[in-house]
Amino acid sequence: MKLTIIGTGYVGLVTGACFAEVGHSVICVDNDLKKVELLRGGGIPIYEPGLEDLVKRNVASGSLSFTGSTAEGVEKSDVVFIAVPTPPQPDGSVDLSYIERVARDIAGAMTSYKIVVDKSTVPVKTGEKVAETIKRYCKAKVDFDVVSNPEFLREGFAVEDLMKPDRIVVGVGSQRPAAAMRELYAPFNAPIIVTDINSAELIKHAANSFLALKISYINAISIICEASGANVEEVANGMGMDARIGRRFLNAGLGFGGSCFPKDLSAFIKIADTLGYDFQLLKEVQHINADQMERFVKKLTDTLWVLKDKKIGVLGLAFKQNTDDVRMSPAIDLCQRLLKEGAAIRVFDPQAMTKAKGVLPPGPTTTYVAEMNEVATGCDALVVATEWPEFKLLDLDRARHAMTHPILFDGRNLFDPAEMEKRGWVYKSVGR
Ligand code: UGA
Numbered sequence: 001m002k003l004t005i006i007g008t009g010y011v012g013l014v015t016g017a018c019f020a021e022v023g024h025s026v027i028c029v030d031n032d033l034k035k036v037e038l039l040r041g042g043g044i045p046i047y048e049p050g051l052e053d054l055v056k057r058n059v060a061s062g063s064l065s066f067t068g069s070t071a072e073g074v075e076k077s078d079v080v081f082i083a084v085p086t087p088p089q090p091d092g093s094v095d096l097s098y099i100e101r102v103a104r105d106i107a108g109a110m111t112s113y114k115i116v117v118d119k120s121t122v123p124v125k126t127g128e129k130v131a132e133t134i135k136r137y138c139k140a141k142v143d144f145d146v147v148s149n150p151e152f153l154r155e156g157f158a159v160e161d162l163m164k165p166d167r168i169v170v171g172v173g174s175q176r177p178a179a180a181m182r183e184l185y186a187p188f189n190a191p192i193i194v195t196d197i198n199s200a201e202l203i204k205h206a207a208n209s210f211l212a213l214k215i216s217y218i219n220a221i222s223i224i225c226e227a228s229g230a231n232v233e234e235v236a237n238g239m240g241m242d243a244r245i246g247r248r249f250l251n252a253g254l255g256f257g258g259s260c261f262p263k264d265l266s267a268f269i270k271i272a273d274t275l276g277y278d279f280q281l282l283k284e285v286q287h288i289n290a291d292q293m294e295r296f297v298k299k300l301t302d303t304l305w306v307l308k309d310k311k312i313g314v315l316g317l318a319f320k321q322n323t324d325d326v327r328m329s330p331a332i333d334l335c336q337r338l339l340k341e342g343a344a345i346r347v348f349d350p351q352a353m354t355k356a357k358g359v360l361p362p363g364p365t366t367t368y369v370a371e372m373n374e375v376a377t378g379c380d381a382l383v384v385a386t387e388w389p390e391f392k393l394l395d396l397d398r399a400r401h402a403m404t405h406p407i408l409f410d411g412r413n414l415f416d417p418a419e420m421e422k423r424g425w426v427y428k429s430v431g432r
Contacts, residue, residue, distance in 0.1 A: 001184055004029060004073030005081040006102050008039065008066070010158060011119055011151050012083030014051060018162040020058035022187035028066050029073040039066045047324040047351045050159040070102070074109035079180060081149075082106075082130075083119045092266035094123055103130045107137035110144060115177045117147040121204050121264060123271045127171065127197035145177040148197045150204035155258065156322025165190045171200025205271070208264040209282055214249040215256045216288035222252035222431025223295070232431025233413060252431045254330040254385060254411040255292040257319040262286075262328050292430075293330060296411055297337055299428050303407060304381055308342030313375040315394070316386025316412070318352035326355045331385035334411070339365055348375045350388055376402040387412040396423055
Protein backbone atom coordinates (compact mmCIF):
# COMPACT_ATOMS: atom_id res chain seq x y z
CA MET A 1 0.00 0.00 0.00
CA LYS A 2 1.03 3.63 -0.45
CA LEU A 3 1.42 5.51 2.83
CA THR A 4 2.49 8.89 4.02
CA ILE A 5 3.59 9.64 7.55
CA ILE A 6 3.57 13.25 8.64
CA GLY A 7 6.13 13.93 11.38
CA THR A 8 9.43 12.07 11.60
CA GLY A 9 9.97 12.02 15.36
CA TYR A 10 10.39 8.72 17.25
CA VAL A 11 6.96 7.45 16.33
CA GLY A 12 6.80 8.66 12.74
CA LEU A 13 10.27 7.60 11.72
CA VAL A 14 10.18 4.14 13.30
CA THR A 15 6.65 3.51 12.01
CA GLY A 16 7.61 4.61 8.51
CA ALA A 17 10.73 2.45 8.44
CA CYS A 18 8.86 -0.63 9.72
CA PHE A 19 6.00 -0.22 7.24
CA ALA A 20 8.56 0.05 4.44
CA GLU A 21 10.37 -3.02 5.76
CA VAL A 22 7.21 -5.17 5.44
CA GLY A 23 6.64 -4.11 1.83
CA HIS A 24 4.63 -0.89 1.84
CA SER A 25 5.71 2.18 -0.08
CA VAL A 26 6.26 4.96 2.47
CA ILE A 27 6.79 8.71 2.24
CA CYS A 28 7.86 10.44 5.47
CA VAL A 29 7.12 14.15 5.68
CA ASP A 30 8.73 16.65 8.02
CA ASN A 31 8.68 20.43 8.04
CA ASP A 32 12.24 20.46 9.40
CA LEU A 33 14.11 20.50 6.10
CA LYS A 34 17.48 19.93 7.76
CA LYS A 35 16.13 16.69 9.20
CA VAL A 36 14.77 15.69 5.78
CA GLU A 37 18.22 16.26 4.26
CA LEU A 38 19.91 14.32 7.05
CA LEU A 39 17.56 11.36 6.57
CA ARG A 40 17.93 11.42 2.80
CA GLY A 41 21.70 11.24 3.28
CA GLY A 42 21.43 8.17 5.53
CA GLY A 43 21.75 10.07 8.85
CA ILE A 44 19.49 9.27 11.82
CA PRO A 45 18.51 12.08 14.22
CA ILE A 46 17.90 9.75 17.21
CA TYR A 47 19.59 6.74 18.78
CA GLU A 48 17.29 3.74 18.48
CA PRO A 49 18.70 0.21 18.20
CA GLY A 50 18.16 -1.30 14.74
CA LEU A 51 16.69 1.85 13.20
CA GLU A 52 19.66 3.01 11.16
CA ASP A 53 19.95 -0.26 9.24
CA LEU A 54 16.22 -0.34 8.61
CA VAL A 55 16.13 3.21 7.26
CA LYS A 56 19.22 2.80 5.07
CA ARG A 57 18.03 -0.50 3.60
CA ASN A 58 14.59 0.81 2.72
CA VAL A 59 15.82 4.13 1.37
CA ALA A 60 18.22 2.18 -0.88
CA SER A 61 15.44 -0.12 -2.12
CA GLY A 62 13.22 2.89 -2.86
CA SER A 63 10.39 1.88 -0.50
CA LEU A 64 11.12 4.72 1.96
CA SER A 65 11.57 8.36 1.00
CA PHE A 66 11.58 11.74 2.73
CA THR A 67 10.11 15.08 1.76
CA GLY A 68 9.26 18.44 3.25
CA SER A 69 5.99 18.67 1.31
CA THR A 70 2.74 17.49 2.92
CA ALA A 71 0.94 18.06 -0.38
CA GLU A 72 3.28 15.66 -2.18
CA GLY A 73 2.79 13.00 0.50
CA VAL A 74 -0.99 13.34 0.50
CA GLU A 75 -1.23 13.29 -3.27
CA LYS A 76 0.84 10.12 -3.67
CA SER A 77 -0.76 8.06 -0.86
CA ASP A 78 -4.00 6.30 0.06
CA VAL A 79 -3.39 6.37 3.79
CA VAL A 80 -1.98 9.42 5.59
CA PHE A 81 -0.70 9.07 9.15
CA ILE A 82 -0.42 11.98 11.56
CA ALA A 83 2.57 11.48 13.87
CA VAL A 84 3.34 14.99 15.08
CA PRO A 85 4.14 16.03 18.66
CA THR A 86 1.39 16.64 21.20
CA PRO A 87 3.40 18.48 23.87
CA PRO A 88 2.11 19.27 27.35
CA GLN A 89 0.87 22.74 28.31
CA PRO A 90 1.57 24.31 31.70
CA ASP A 91 -1.86 23.24 33.05
CA GLY A 92 -1.27 19.57 32.11
CA SER A 93 -3.53 19.62 29.03
CA VAL A 94 -2.21 18.72 25.59
CA ASP A 95 -1.22 21.22 22.90
CA LEU A 96 -3.13 19.99 19.84
CA SER A 97 -2.13 22.84 17.56
CA TYR A 98 0.31 20.67 15.51
CA ILE A 99 -2.43 18.11 14.90
CA GLU A 100 -4.87 20.82 13.87
CA ARG A 101 -2.32 22.39 11.52
CA VAL A 102 -1.58 19.06 9.85
CA ALA A 103 -5.31 18.27 9.53
CA ARG A 104 -5.75 21.56 7.66
CA ASP A 105 -2.73 20.87 5.45
CA ILE A 106 -4.02 17.41 4.58
CA ALA A 107 -7.49 18.80 3.85
CA GLY A 108 -6.01 21.43 1.53
CA ALA A 109 -4.07 18.81 -0.44
CA MET A 110 -6.79 16.14 -0.80
CA THR A 111 -8.10 15.49 -4.30
CA SER A 112 -9.35 11.91 -3.80
CA TYR A 113 -10.52 9.57 -1.00
CA LYS A 114 -7.99 9.31 1.85
CA ILE A 115 -7.79 7.50 5.14
CA VAL A 116 -6.34 9.89 7.72
CA VAL A 117 -4.88 7.98 10.65
CA ASP A 118 -3.95 9.61 13.92
CA LYS A 119 -0.94 7.94 15.54
CA SER A 120 0.00 10.76 17.91
CA THR A 121 -1.13 10.31 21.51
CA VAL A 122 -4.21 12.50 21.85
CA PRO A 123 -7.08 13.09 24.28
CA VAL A 124 -10.31 11.22 23.68
CA LYS A 125 -12.56 12.98 21.13
CA THR A 126 -9.64 14.41 19.12
CA GLY A 127 -10.61 12.24 16.14
CA GLU A 128 -13.96 14.03 16.00
CA LYS A 129 -12.17 17.38 15.86
CA VAL A 130 -9.77 16.17 13.16
CA ALA A 131 -12.73 15.01 11.05
CA GLU A 132 -14.54 18.34 11.51
CA THR A 133 -11.39 20.25 10.57
CA ILE A 134 -10.73 18.24 7.41
CA LYS A 135 -14.34 18.64 6.35
CA ARG A 136 -14.16 22.38 6.88
CA TYR A 137 -10.88 22.95 5.03
CA CYS A 138 -11.18 20.43 2.17
CA LYS A 139 -12.03 22.34 -0.99
CA ALA A 140 -12.25 19.30 -3.26
CA LYS A 141 -15.30 17.85 -1.47
CA VAL A 142 -13.93 14.33 -1.56
CA ASP A 143 -14.65 11.48 0.85
CA PHE A 144 -12.30 10.66 3.70
CA ASP A 145 -12.24 8.61 6.89
CA VAL A 146 -10.50 9.39 10.15
CA VAL A 147 -8.96 6.49 12.07
CA SER A 148 -7.31 6.36 15.50
CA ASN A 149 -4.34 4.00 15.61
CA PRO A 150 -2.38 4.58 18.83
CA GLU A 151 1.18 3.32 19.09
CA PHE A 152 2.61 1.33 21.98
CA LEU A 153 6.31 1.36 21.17
CA ARG A 154 8.87 1.90 23.91
CA GLU A 155 11.91 4.04 23.17
CA GLY A 156 14.99 1.84 23.02
CA PHE A 157 12.88 -1.11 21.85
CA ALA A 158 10.84 0.74 19.25
CA VAL A 159 11.76 -1.37 16.22
CA GLU A 160 11.16 -4.60 18.10
CA ASP A 161 7.82 -3.36 19.51
CA LEU A 162 6.68 -2.25 16.09
CA MET A 163 7.73 -5.37 14.20
CA LYS A 164 6.30 -7.73 16.86
CA PRO A 165 3.40 -5.88 18.48
CA ASP A 166 1.24 -7.44 21.25
CA ARG A 167 -1.80 -5.97 19.55
CA ILE A 168 -2.83 -3.33 17.05
CA VAL A 169 -5.64 -0.98 18.01
CA VAL A 170 -7.69 0.56 15.23
CA GLY A 171 -10.51 2.99 16.02
CA VAL A 172 -12.93 3.61 13.12
CA GLY A 173 -16.19 5.38 12.45
CA SER A 174 -17.27 3.01 9.65
CA GLN A 175 -16.23 -0.32 8.11
CA ARG A 176 -14.64 1.18 4.98
CA PRO A 177 -11.25 2.13 6.55
CA ALA A 178 -11.19 -0.99 8.78
CA ALA A 179 -10.48 -3.28 5.81
CA ALA A 180 -7.61 -1.09 4.61
CA MET A 181 -6.11 -0.98 8.11
CA ARG A 182 -6.28 -4.79 8.36
CA GLU A 183 -4.48 -5.08 5.02
CA LEU A 184 -1.87 -2.56 6.13
CA TYR A 185 -1.10 -4.46 9.31
CA ALA A 186 -1.49 -8.00 7.92
CA PRO A 187 2.31 -8.53 7.56
CA PHE A 188 2.83 -8.01 11.30
CA ASN A 189 0.80 -11.12 12.25
CA ALA A 190 -0.60 -9.51 15.40
CA PRO A 191 -4.14 -9.43 16.83
CA ILE A 192 -6.02 -6.41 15.50
CA ILE A 193 -8.66 -4.87 17.75
CA VAL A 194 -11.18 -2.71 15.91
CA THR A 195 -13.09 -0.24 18.11
CA ASP A 196 -14.84 3.09 17.79
CA ILE A 197 -12.53 6.12 17.60
CA ASN A 198 -13.09 7.39 21.16
CA SER A 199 -12.32 3.97 22.65
CA ALA A 200 -9.09 3.64 20.65
CA GLU A 201 -7.96 7.06 21.87
CA LEU A 202 -8.81 6.09 25.44
CA ILE A 203 -6.97 2.76 25.20
CA LYS A 204 -3.69 4.61 24.76
CA HIS A 205 -4.05 6.93 27.75
CA ALA A 206 -5.54 4.13 29.88
CA ALA A 207 -2.67 1.74 29.02
CA ASN A 208 0.15 4.23 29.69
CA SER A 209 -1.47 5.38 32.93
CA PHE A 210 -1.88 1.78 34.06
CA LEU A 211 1.79 1.03 33.41
CA ALA A 212 2.78 4.15 35.36
CA LEU A 213 0.42 3.02 38.13
CA LYS A 214 2.16 -0.35 38.22
CA ILE A 215 5.53 1.36 38.69
CA SER A 216 4.22 3.65 41.44
CA TYR A 217 2.56 0.67 43.10
CA ILE A 218 5.81 -1.25 43.35
CA ASN A 219 7.62 1.90 44.47
CA ALA A 220 5.07 2.29 47.29
CA ILE A 221 5.65 -1.38 48.17
CA SER A 222 9.40 -0.65 48.21
CA ILE A 223 8.84 1.84 51.04
CA ILE A 224 7.06 -0.83 53.09
CA CYS A 225 9.85 -3.28 52.25
CA GLU A 226 12.49 -0.89 53.56
CA ALA A 227 10.49 -0.26 56.74
CA SER A 228 9.89 -3.96 57.37
CA GLY A 229 13.14 -5.54 56.17
CA ALA A 230 11.53 -7.28 53.19
CA ASN A 231 13.00 -7.33 49.67
CA VAL A 232 10.96 -5.59 46.95
CA GLU A 233 12.50 -7.69 44.20
CA GLU A 234 11.35 -10.89 45.81
CA VAL A 235 7.91 -9.38 46.39
CA ALA A 236 7.75 -8.31 42.71
CA ASN A 237 8.86 -11.77 41.55
CA GLY A 238 6.25 -13.45 43.72
CA MET A 239 3.50 -11.07 42.57
CA GLY A 240 4.60 -11.15 38.96
CA MET A 241 4.33 -14.91 38.62
CA ASP A 242 0.58 -14.51 38.91
CA ALA A 243 -0.34 -14.30 35.22
CA ARG A 244 -3.09 -11.82 36.11
CA ILE A 245 -0.46 -9.38 37.39
CA GLY A 246 2.72 -10.06 35.36
CA ARG A 247 6.31 -9.22 36.33
CA ARG A 248 6.95 -6.45 33.81
CA PHE A 249 6.88 -2.81 34.99
CA LEU A 250 7.28 -3.93 38.58
CA ASN A 251 10.86 -2.68 38.94
CA ALA A 252 11.20 -0.34 41.89
CA GLY A 253 13.66 2.52 41.57
CA LEU A 254 13.95 6.24 41.00
CA GLY A 255 10.54 6.32 39.34
CA PHE A 256 9.37 6.82 35.79
CA GLY A 257 10.28 9.64 33.45
CA GLY A 258 10.48 10.23 29.72
CA SER A 259 8.32 12.08 27.26
CA CYS A 260 5.30 9.78 27.65
CA PHE A 261 4.24 8.66 31.13
CA PRO A 262 4.53 12.03 32.94
CA LYS A 263 2.82 13.85 30.07
CA ASP A 264 0.12 11.26 29.49
CA LEU A 265 -0.76 11.04 33.18
CA SER A 266 -1.23 14.80 33.40
CA ALA A 267 -3.22 14.82 30.19
CA PHE A 268 -5.45 11.94 31.29
CA ILE A 269 -6.15 13.58 34.67
CA LYS A 270 -7.03 16.80 32.82
CA ILE A 271 -9.31 15.05 30.32
CA ALA A 272 -11.05 13.15 33.11
CA ASP A 273 -11.56 16.45 34.91
CA THR A 274 -13.05 18.02 31.78
CA LEU A 275 -15.41 15.06 31.54
CA GLY A 276 -16.45 15.52 35.16
CA TYR A 277 -14.28 12.94 36.96
CA ASP A 278 -11.62 13.70 39.55
CA PHE A 279 -9.04 10.96 38.79
CA GLN A 280 -7.50 10.91 42.28
CA LEU A 281 -5.93 7.47 41.74
CA LEU A 282 -3.70 8.88 39.00
CA LYS A 283 -2.89 11.97 41.06
CA GLU A 284 -1.53 9.60 43.71
CA VAL A 285 0.53 7.81 41.02
CA GLN A 286 2.16 11.17 40.26
CA HIS A 287 2.64 11.91 43.93
CA ILE A 288 4.36 8.57 44.64
CA ASN A 289 6.63 9.08 41.64
CA ALA A 290 7.77 12.51 42.81
CA ASP A 291 8.18 11.26 46.37
CA GLN A 292 10.42 8.42 45.21
CA MET A 293 13.08 10.91 44.11
CA GLU A 294 12.84 12.83 47.40
CA ARG A 295 13.35 9.60 49.33
CA PHE A 296 16.36 8.67 47.25
CA VAL A 297 18.02 12.05 47.76
CA LYS A 298 17.33 11.69 51.49
CA LYS A 299 19.23 8.38 51.42
CA LEU A 300 22.23 10.25 50.04
CA THR A 301 22.04 13.02 52.64
CA ASP A 302 21.42 10.55 55.49
CA THR A 303 24.66 8.78 54.58
CA LEU A 304 26.86 11.59 53.25
CA TRP A 305 25.40 14.23 55.62
CA VAL A 306 26.37 17.37 53.68
CA LEU A 307 26.44 17.21 49.87
CA LYS A 308 28.17 20.57 49.41
CA ASP A 309 31.68 20.06 48.02
CA LYS A 310 31.21 16.29 47.78
CA LYS A 311 32.19 14.62 44.51
CA ILE A 312 29.52 12.21 43.28
CA GLY A 313 29.77 9.88 40.30
CA VAL A 314 26.52 9.39 38.39
CA LEU A 315 26.04 6.41 36.08
CA GLY A 316 23.21 7.12 33.66
CA LEU A 317 21.62 10.27 32.27
CA ALA A 318 18.97 8.93 29.88
CA PHE A 319 15.45 8.43 31.24
CA LYS A 320 15.94 4.67 30.77
CA GLN A 321 18.24 2.20 29.06
CA ASN A 322 18.82 1.90 25.29
CA THR A 323 18.07 5.51 24.47
CA ASP A 324 19.77 8.89 24.27
CA ASP A 325 16.56 10.64 25.35
CA VAL A 326 16.92 12.80 28.46
CA ARG A 327 13.47 14.39 28.42
CA MET A 328 11.97 14.30 31.94
CA SER A 329 14.79 11.97 32.92
CA PRO A 330 14.90 11.07 36.64
CA ALA A 331 18.71 10.84 36.23
CA ILE A 332 18.91 14.46 35.06
CA ASP A 333 16.57 15.56 37.83
CA LEU A 334 18.89 13.86 40.32
CA CYS A 335 22.00 15.54 38.84
CA GLN A 336 20.29 18.92 39.07
CA ARG A 337 19.43 18.32 42.71
CA LEU A 338 23.00 17.29 43.52
CA LEU A 339 24.39 20.38 41.79
CA LYS A 340 21.90 22.59 43.62
CA GLU A 341 23.15 21.18 46.93
CA GLY A 342 26.69 22.23 45.95
CA ALA A 343 28.05 18.81 44.98
CA ALA A 344 30.35 18.30 42.00
CA ILE A 345 29.31 15.46 39.68
CA ARG A 346 31.18 13.12 37.37
CA VAL A 347 28.68 11.69 34.88
CA PHE A 348 28.59 8.96 32.25
CA ASP A 349 25.94 7.56 29.94
CA PRO A 350 26.53 5.17 27.01
CA GLN A 351 24.37 7.29 24.65
CA ALA A 352 22.91 10.36 26.30
CA MET A 353 25.99 12.53 27.06
CA THR A 354 25.48 14.90 24.13
CA LYS A 355 21.82 15.47 24.89
CA ALA A 356 22.59 15.83 28.63
CA LYS A 357 25.03 18.65 27.83
CA GLY A 358 22.07 20.55 26.42
CA VAL A 359 20.07 20.36 29.66
CA LEU A 360 22.54 20.27 32.57
CA PRO A 361 23.94 23.66 33.56
CA PRO A 362 27.41 24.27 32.06
CA GLY A 363 30.31 24.78 34.43
CA PRO A 364 33.21 23.13 36.19
CA THR A 365 31.01 21.23 38.68
CA THR A 366 29.88 18.75 36.00
CA THR A 367 32.52 16.50 34.44
CA TYR A 368 31.50 14.31 31.51
CA VAL A 369 33.56 11.13 31.74
CA ALA A 370 34.13 9.17 28.54
CA GLU A 371 34.60 5.76 30.14
CA MET A 372 32.32 4.08 32.68
CA ASN A 373 35.18 2.78 34.82
CA GLU A 374 36.70 6.25 35.18
CA VAL A 375 33.62 7.80 36.79
CA ALA A 376 34.48 6.76 40.36
CA THR A 377 37.87 8.52 40.41
CA GLY A 378 38.09 10.70 43.51
CA CYS A 379 34.36 10.34 44.29
CA ASP A 380 32.77 10.27 47.74
CA ALA A 381 29.88 8.19 46.39
CA LEU A 382 28.59 6.55 43.22
CA VAL A 383 24.97 6.62 42.04
CA VAL A 384 23.25 4.40 39.48
CA ALA A 385 20.48 6.50 37.96
CA THR A 386 19.55 4.64 34.75
CA GLU A 387 18.97 0.91 34.22
CA TRP A 388 21.59 0.40 31.45
CA PRO A 389 22.49 -3.31 31.65
CA GLU A 390 26.18 -2.57 30.96
CA PHE A 391 26.48 -0.83 34.33
CA LYS A 392 26.35 -4.32 35.83
CA LEU A 393 29.78 -4.83 34.24
CA LEU A 394 31.32 -1.95 36.21
CA ASP A 395 34.77 -2.91 37.55
CA LEU A 396 33.72 -2.75 41.19
CA ASP A 397 37.18 -3.38 42.63
CA ARG A 398 38.75 -0.66 40.51
CA ALA A 399 35.94 1.75 41.45
CA ARG A 400 36.31 0.89 45.16
CA HIS A 401 40.00 1.75 45.14
CA ALA A 402 39.49 4.95 43.13
CA MET A 403 37.03 6.43 45.63
CA THR A 404 37.55 8.15 48.97
CA HIS A 405 35.12 5.63 50.42
CA PRO A 406 33.20 2.88 48.57
CA ILE A 407 29.55 3.96 48.80
CA LEU A 408 27.08 3.10 46.05
CA PHE A 409 23.48 4.33 45.85
CA ASP A 410 21.72 2.10 43.35
CA GLY A 411 18.59 3.85 42.08
CA ARG A 412 17.80 1.02 39.70
CA ASN A 413 18.57 -2.06 41.82
CA LEU A 414 21.17 -3.39 39.37
CA PHE A 415 23.50 -4.99 41.91
CA ASP A 416 23.03 -7.72 44.48
CA PRO A 417 23.07 -6.31 48.05
CA ALA A 418 24.75 -9.37 49.65
CA GLU A 419 27.45 -9.49 46.97
CA MET A 420 28.14 -5.75 47.31
CA GLU A 421 28.52 -6.04 51.06
CA LYS A 422 30.85 -9.00 50.64
CA ARG A 423 33.00 -6.91 48.30
CA GLY A 424 33.36 -4.17 50.88
CA TRP A 425 30.82 -1.63 49.67
CA VAL A 426 28.37 0.47 51.62
CA TYR A 427 25.46 -0.28 49.35
CA LYS A 428 22.00 1.33 49.37
CA SER A 429 19.34 0.40 46.84
CA VAL A 430 15.55 0.78 46.67
CA GLY A 431 13.27 -1.44 48.75
CA ARG A 432 15.89 -4.05 49.55
C1 UGA B 1 6.02 4.14 27.20
C2 UGA B 1 5.19 2.86 27.04
O1 UGA B 1 5.86 1.76 27.66
C3 UGA B 1 4.94 2.54 25.56
O2 UGA B 1 4.09 1.40 25.44
C4 UGA B 1 4.28 3.76 24.90
O3 UGA B 1 4.05 3.54 23.52
C5 UGA B 1 5.19 4.98 25.06
O4 UGA B 1 5.38 5.21 26.48
C6 UGA B 1 4.52 6.16 24.42
O5 UGA B 1 3.46 6.57 24.88
O6 UGA B 1 5.02 6.62 23.39
P1 UGA B 1 8.62 4.75 27.04
O7 UGA B 1 8.24 6.05 27.65
O8 UGA B 1 9.48 4.73 25.83
O9 UGA B 1 7.31 3.89 26.65
O10 UGA B 1 9.43 3.91 28.14
P2 UGA B 1 9.11 2.77 29.20
O11 UGA B 1 9.91 1.58 28.88
O12 UGA B 1 7.65 2.58 29.36
O13 UGA B 1 9.69 3.43 30.55
C7 UGA B 1 9.15 4.62 31.10
C8 UGA B 1 9.80 4.97 32.42
O14 UGA B 1 9.43 4.03 33.41
C9 UGA B 1 11.34 4.96 32.40
O15 UGA B 1 11.81 6.09 33.10
C10 UGA B 1 11.71 3.69 33.12
O16 UGA B 1 12.94 3.78 33.80
C11 UGA B 1 10.56 3.57 34.11
N1 UGA B 1 10.30 2.19 34.58
C12 UGA B 1 9.87 1.24 33.71
C13 UGA B 1 10.44 1.87 35.93
O17 UGA B 1 10.80 2.73 36.77
N2 UGA B 1 10.15 0.60 36.34
C14 UGA B 1 9.73 -0.37 35.49
O18 UGA B 1 9.48 -1.51 35.94
C15 UGA B 1 9.58 -0.04 34.13
